[in-house]
Amino acid sequence: MTIIQKAYDNWSEIYDSNKNKTRDLDQKATKDMLSKITFDSVLELGCGTGKNTEWLVQKATQVVAVDFSQGMLAVAKAKIKATHVLFIPTDVAKNWDFTDQTFDLITCNLILEHIENLDFIFRQAYQKLGNKGYFFVSELHPFKQYLGTKARYETEKGIEELEVFVHHISDFTDAALQNGFKIRELKEFWHDEDEKTVPRLITFVFEKND
Ligand SMILES: C[S@@+](CC[C@H](N)C(=O)[O-])C[C@H]1O[C@@H](n2cnc3c(N)ncnc32)[C@H](O)[C@@H]1O
Numbered sequence: 001m002t003i004i005q006k007a008y009d010n011w012s013e014i015y016d017s018n019k020n021k022t023r024d025l026d027q028k029a030t031k032d033m034l035s036k037i038t039f040d041s042v043l044e045l046g047c048g049t050g051k052n053t054e055w056l057v058q059k060a061t062q063v064v065a066v067d068f069s070q071g072m073l074a075v076a077k078a079k080i081k082a083t084h085v086l087f088i089p090t091d092v093a094k095n096w097d098f099t100d101q102t103f104d105l106i107t108c109n110l111i112l113e114h115i116e117n118l119d120f121i122f123r124q125a126y127q128k129l130g131n132k133g134y135f136f137v138s139e140l141h142p143f144k145q146y147l148g149t150k151a152r153y154e155t156e157k158g159i160e161e162l163e164v165f166v167h168h169i170s171d172f173t174d175a176a177l178q179n180g181f182k183i184r185e186l187k188e189f190w191h192d193e194d195e196k197t198v199p200r201l202i203t204f205v206f207e208k209n210d
Helices: 003-011 021-034 053-059 070-079 118-127 142-146 169-178
Strands: 041-045 062-067 085-089 103-109 129-140 152-155 158-161 181-189 201-208
Touching (some): 003 158, 021 053, 021 129, 021 181, 021 201, 053 062, 062 070, 070 085, 103 118, 118 129, 118 169, 129 142, 129 169, 169 181
Antiparallel strands (some): 129 201
16 A cells, blocks of 8 residues: 555545645536536546545536545545446556546546656546547646645644645646647636635646547
8 A cells, every 4th residue: 555545545534524725626626627518428537535526427427436545435435326426446557457448538636746657647548538538637736836735634643744746737738748638728726715826726628639
């Protein structure tokens, strides 16, 4: 088990309830961005406790939601009873052999800061998308990362910060363009409480460039 997996197992019990502006803003940003496109089947990477899965199951006829933390998945499964969602434990930094299917949309929220090799993720995503498929990415903005913000949660011993990889904006766009995507939309988001500071989230909709 990796340190990150263990950290999310520990975090899972309070992930939905502790104060977390990034989590809340991501939920709003995801609805805002994905309401503009149509899709039936979705692959959700790093679904966590199912915060966005709950909305995706209302929009899609089939959702496959994957995560490598059993703790996070257990919370998601307890919350979401829809029969057209399948939760699969898997590490997306390794080959995506958990499904043979292709999807209309792949979503990826607040997970890539834990994954070093973006190129690998974009290559796999391209292969798992049907023609004209979309790849949605929502991440803590790199400007925030430059200022030292990391995924963090409260424990009995105090604040626990997770080690993260910094991906620049050009790292995302390069990985996308090199792996057969075009950029359909790029949008930044600010939480109400941090309007006059750097953006909190960066989101992209990439489209398969067939
Ligand atoms: C900050 S949480 C975000 C969860 C959810 N996407 C959301 O927006 O609420 C990051 C999630 O990514 C998962 N994760 C991180 N690295 C992963 C990997 N290599 N494979 C699968 N899941 C991973 C963690 O277990 C955790 O559930």
